[in-house]
Amino acid sequence: MPEQTFIVNGERVTVDVEDDVRLLWVLRDRLGITGPKYGCGINVCKACTSHINGKAFNPCAVPVGKLGADDEITTIEGLPDQVEPSQRGDHDLHPMQEAWLDQDVAQCGYCQPGQIMAAVALVNKVSREGGTITDADLDTIRNICRCGTYTRIRKAIVDGAARM
Amino acid sequence: MPSSSDLHDPAHEPGREPGREPTGRTPYALDRRRFVGYVLGGATLVAAADLVLVDAPPAGAEIPTVPQIPEVYDLNDMLTDAARPTANLIKVTINEDGTASFELPRAEVGQGITTSTAMLIAEELDLPLDRVHVTLAPARPELLFNQLTGGSNTTISTYTPVRVAAAVARLALLEAAAILLGDTVGGLVAKGGVITAPGGASVTYGELAVKAAASGDRAVEVQLKSEDDFALVGQPTNRVDAVAAVTGAKDFTTDLDVPGALPTMVCRAPTLNGTPVSVRNQAQVESMPGITHVAQVSTGVAVRAETFGQCIDAVRALDVAWKDGPVAGESDATILRKVRAAQLPMPRLPDTPLAQTVSGDFTFWFRSNSAMDTNSAIADVRPDGATIWAGLKSPIVAQQQIALKLGMAPDKVKVNVVTAGGSFGRRLFFDAALEAAEISQAMGAPVRLMWHRADDARVGRGHPLGTCRVQATVVGTNVLAFNQSLTCVETDFRHGLGEIITAAAADLPAGVGNLGFAETIFTLTQEVPYDFGAVVQTLVETDDRFNTGSMRNIYSPDVRVAGELIVDKLAAKMKMDPYQFRRKFQRNPRLLAVLDTVAQAGEWGRAMPAGTAQGIAIHKEYKGVSACLVEIDTRPATTGREIRNAVTGPRVTRVTFAIDVGLAINPRGLEAQMQGGINDGIALALTSSMHLRDGHFLEGSWDNYFYTRQWNTPPDVRVIVMPSEETVPGGAGEAGVAASFAAVACAYARATGTMPTEFPINHGQLSFEPKPFTPPIPQSPTDGLELTS
Ligand code: FES
Numbered sequence: 001m002p003e004q005t006f007i008v009n010g011e012r013v014t015v016d017v018e019d020d021v022r023l024l025w026v027l028r029d030r031l032g033i034t035g036p037k038y039g040c041g042i043n044v045c046k047a048c049t050s051h052i053n054g055k056a057f058n059p060c061a062v063p064v065g066k067l068g069a070d071d072e073i074t075t076i077e078g079l080p081d082q083v084e085p086s087q088r089g090d091h092d093l094h095p096m097q098e099a100w101l102d103q104d105v106a107q108c109g110y111c112q113p114g115q116i117m118a119a120v121a122l123v124n125k126v127s128r129e130g131g132t133i134t135d136a137d138l139d140t141i142r143n144i145c146r147c148g149t150y151t152r153i154r155k156a157i158v159d160g161a162a163r164m
Numbered sequence: 165m166p167s168s169s170d171l172h173d174p175a176h177e178p179g180r181e182p183g184r185e186p187t188g189r190t191p192y193a194l195d196r197r198r199f200v201g202y203v204l205g206g207a208t209l210v211a212a213a214d215l216v217l218v219d220a221p222p223a224g225a226e227i228p229t230v231p232q233i234p235e236v237y238d239l240n241d242m243l244t245d246a247a248r249p250t251a252n253l254i255k256v257t258i259n260e261d262g263t264a265s266f267e268l269p270r271a272e273v274g275q276g277i278t279t280s281t282a283m284l285i286a287e288e289l290d291l292p293l294d295r296v297h298v299t300l301a302p303a304r305p306e307l308l309f310n311q312l313t314g315g316s317n318t319t320i321s322t323y324t325p326v327r328v329a330a331a332v333a334r335l336a337l338l339e340a341a342a343i344l345l346g347d348t349v350g351g352l353v354a355k356g357g358v359i360t361a362p363g364g365a366s367v368t369y370g371e372l373a374v375k376a377a378a379s380g381d382r383a384v385e386v387q388l389k390s391e392d393d394f395a396l397v398g399q400p401t402n403r404v405d406a407v408a409a410v411t412g413a414k415d416f417t418t419d420l421d422v423p424g425a426l427p428t429m430v431c432r433a434p435t436l437n438g439t440p441v442s443v444r445n446q447a448q449v450e451s452m453p454g455i456t457h458v459a460q461v462s463t464g465v466a467v468r469a470e471t472f473g474q475c476i477d478a479v480r481a482l483d484v485a486w487k488d489g490p491v492a493g494e495s496d497a498t499i500l501r502k503v504r505a506a507q508l509p510m511p512r513l514p515d516t517p518l519a520q521t522v523s524g525d526f527t528f529w530f531r532s533n534s535a536m537d538t539n540s541a542i543a544d545v546r547p548d549g550a551t552i553w554a555g556l557k558s559p560i561v562a563q564q565q566i567a568l569k570l571g572m573a574p575d576k577v578k579v580n581v582v583t584a585g586g587s588f589g590r591r592l593f594f595d596a597a598l599e600a601a602e603i604s605q606a607m608g609a610p611v612r613l614m615w616h617r618a619d620d621a622r623v624g625r626g627h628p629l630g631t632c633r634v635q636a637t638v639v640g641t642n643v644l645a646f647n648q649s650l651t652c653v654e655t656d657f658r659h660g661l662g663e664i665i666t667a668a669a670a671d672l673p674a675g676v677g678n679l680g681f682a683e684t685i686f687t688l689t690q691e692v693p694y695d696f697g698a699v700v701q702t703l704v705e706t707d708d709r710f711n712t713g714s715m716r717n718i719y720s721p722d723v724r725v726a727g728e729l730i731v732d733k734l735a736a737k738m739k740m741d742p743y744q745f746r747r748k749f750q751r752n753p754r755l756l757a758v759l760d761t762v763a764q765a766g767e768w769g770r771a772m773p774a775g776t777a778q779g780i781a782i783h784k785e786y787k788g789v790s791a792c793l794v795e796i797d798t799r800p801a802t803t804g805r806e807i808r809n810a811v812t813g814p815r816v817t818r819v820t821f822a823i824d825v826g827l828a829i830n831p832r833g834l835e836a837q838m839q840g841g842i843n844d845g846i847a848l849a850l851t852s853s854m855h856l857r858d859g860h861f862l863e864g865s866w867d868n869y870f871y872t873r874q875w876n877t878p879p880d881v882r883v884i885v886m887p888s889e890e891t892v893p894g895g896a897g898e899a900g901v902a903a904s905f906a907a908v909a910c911a912y913a914r915a916t917g918t919m920p921t922e923f924p925i926n927h928g929q930l931s932f933e934p935k936p937f938t939p940p941i942p943q944s945p946t947d948g949l950e951l952t953s
């Protein structure tokens with residue numbers, strides 16, 4: 001069986017699995033990294049949103065064989081380590097996670113790892129482009145929350161952006 | 165908070181008629197705040213209370229005109245009463261590390277009951293919230309009716325028993341401390357998990373945990389804290405599971421690490437509820453990479469593999485001969501015809517020369533209650549017993565039905581309740597748990613069953629299609645009669661009250677039993693919250709072939725939308741402002757208060773451009789009242805927004821929502837539930853429905869089923885939690901849906917000048933390309949690296 005090597009949350013891993021198995025299943029079923037959630041498997045719900053080399057992506061739509069040995073995957077579990085310890089908040093978490101806690105965003109929580117990873121990438125993108133988060137930016141987020149936590153998500157992103 | 169000076173006198177309690185003795189008290193309720201609980205012997209202190217010690221709800225309050233049934237006895241009274249004959253204990257344990265733990269016999273699905281329960285325990289025990297750990301109890305068959313999470317009943321039915329158990333623990337700790345510190349209980353102060361004597365000597369709960377248990381089993385009398393003394397209850401509080409949720413550490417069923425329970429999926433028929441006849445290529449599929457088992461079961465063909473990705477490949481490769489399901493060939497139009505054929509004649513209206521009739525006839529299409537966390541369960545079935553893990557709101561009946569299916573005694577089946585990623589009524593049933601048990605038995609191996617989204621959307625349960633007809637008679641400025649008749653595809657209540665006896669009653673032949681159940685639920689939940697003279701509301705259900713259930717708020721959203729649209733029509737007929745009309749015909753002071761609150765805070769009547777409008781609506785249920793004021797934008801620049809794989813359409817731009825739920829244990833959690841309900845209401849009004857074509861629902865994923873998204877959600881939402889005169893909590897989980905749905909419908913009608921008659925309003929046009937039915941689930945894309953952002 002082919003060996004797949006890549007970096008996940010700062011650690012290089014090697015997994016024996018076919019090339020075409022999507023990364024989401026390699027993370028969840030083989031590596032036991034269950035923060036990224038399954039919600040559709042066809043890149044429409046965004047529950048699995050994670051980062052690759054600092055950008056948001058959806059591992060349900062990436063065959064693991066397409067990853068290179070130096071590709072860096074970050075899941076929600078690795079997000080706090082993406083900032084310096086001094087930037088972390090009261091819970092020793094990433095500023096966006098801390099904003100999520102302050103706004104008490106989660107209801108069932110199932111979509112929230114994906115929401116937070118998408119939010120961090122959106123804020124980074126907007127600030128790369130020299131702007132600040134607007135309602136129009138928030139309207140572009142595709143992550144579904146069936147519990148309907150959108151109102152608090154919007155507040156938390158603005159709050160988190162100010163802290164990042 | 166109550167202002168009553170003597171809470172022990174029932175005559176002074178709000179909501180209780182002066183001079184009237186409360187009825188139906190159990191021996192454990194000495195009065196409203198004094199109860200008997202138990203100290204149980206054990207390794208550490210275990211304090212217990214009877215889960216059924218709540219006394220009967222006060223009857224006859226605040227009803228100036230002929231009351232409708234839910235005003236004096238509603239669904240929550242039924243759920244609470246159903247629990248009454250059983251005698252069973254819930255226990256608060258004090259651990260040696262100074263924490264308290266409690267197993268809640270309910271399901272947490274996002275509604276926040278672990279948080280509100282932990283708050284009650286922390287309050288009564290004088291312990292910091294982070295030292296109270298609430299977990300979910302496994303199926304406890306001895307609880308009979310009392311382990312059903314539904315009807316927004318959890319807080320209503322557990323509020324007092326949970327507090328009593330915690331108060332017993334506190335008392336036992338104080339008694340143990342009194343001996344240790346050489347003082348009397350009355351002289352000691354308990355605070356923050358430490359008990360201090362007047363001289364300053366102190367001892368912690370942790371140090372007392374073992375000593376307090378030593379006295380053995382005994383009954384004790386406790387006095388609960390007065391609501392006036394609550395320090396934590398009633399304060400906006402963040403969820404106890406929030407850190408786990410934002411770090412990915414919160415485990416749902418498919419995240420659990422059960423040894424050997426490999427990923428498992430099911431290949432399903434191309435028509436709804438079709439069944440497998442034979443597998444033509446079993447050996448070939450068994451030899452695919454990663455596949456360990458292929459087994460034909462009653463609902464389809466199950467595959468088990470090293471990864472879910474390989475399950476998807478195998479499901480897509482299977483070549484199965486199918487027997488058509490019971491709705492093969494049917495579509496929305498044929499089902500609607502059948503529902504219309506089942507409609508009863510509307511009740512006769514009063515007939516006078518001056519009477520005018522206002523009427524409406526509304527269609528509500530099928531809707532899905534698919535949660536983000538699809539139907540899933542882990543099952544490890546061995547020859548001598550089985551263990552199940554799943555998100556279950558009725559675990560006892562699940563255990564009983566699984567045992568029947570497996571041919572085992574119920575006590576051989578252990579059913580664990582796992583926190584679920586949403587329910588919206590779906591987890592009242594246990595479809596995945598039953599299926600996983602059957603598969604595990606067939607394969608002889610543990611399985612981690614997960615429904616593919618396509619199956620969860622198409623085959624999972626939902627809200628049935630129905631029609632609602634309304635007629636009202638107007639004479640001058642009075643409404644003499646108001647009739648409302650709901651006719652729908654059957655709502656499945658075969659979970660009964662959570663155990664097999666009433667579940668069996670709901671399962672009587674020809675749907676008689678289920679209809680009786682449905683009629684009961686309808687009668688206990690529906691009322692017209694206006695002074696409209698002779699009010700008649702009827703329900704007819706027909707057609708039991710669909711996978712349905714109590715979708716969030718059951719009948720109320722449809723009934724209230726039809727009702728409130730007609731209320732606006734009545735107002736127009738009398739040339740009255742919709743808000744003023746609602747005030748005039750209001751008979752309930754709590755409803756009047758929420759109505760006035762949203763009108764003021766939401767600036768009712770402010771000038772708005774053409775194509776935009778406000779809508780206002782009210783609702784009363786779950787012992788609470790709510791009002792919603794929305795603003796909608798139906799102008800072309802908004803409805804014409806183009807977003808890939810999405811429905812835009814009209815946008816609700818502002819929502820003001822007020823709720824009086826009685827005592828709000830956690831206003832922050834209550835606000836969250838209302839915010840969710842608002843998004844549900846918007847989806848039901850504008851965007852989300854299921855299309856039945858040729859025997860199957862078309863919607864296969866979130867790019868087909870248009871639940872509210874960020875581009876639909878209102879940028880401006882304000883939820884107002886009302887201070888309440890009530891001293892007991894009402895239900896919260898579903899209370900936000902009905903008024904929101906109705907207000908959006910009313911606003912849309914006012915913005916466009918046309919009253920919509922079917923919901924959601926976009927059902928007539930299909931906004932997506934349906935995915936194939938064979939194979940039944942779509943392959944995952946491969947272009948994810950080209951779409952980074
Ligand atoms: S599971 Fe990846 S986007 Fe839905």
Ligand code: FES
Nearest residue numbers: 108109111145147
């Ligand atoms: S919090 Fe439940 S799906 Fe978003």
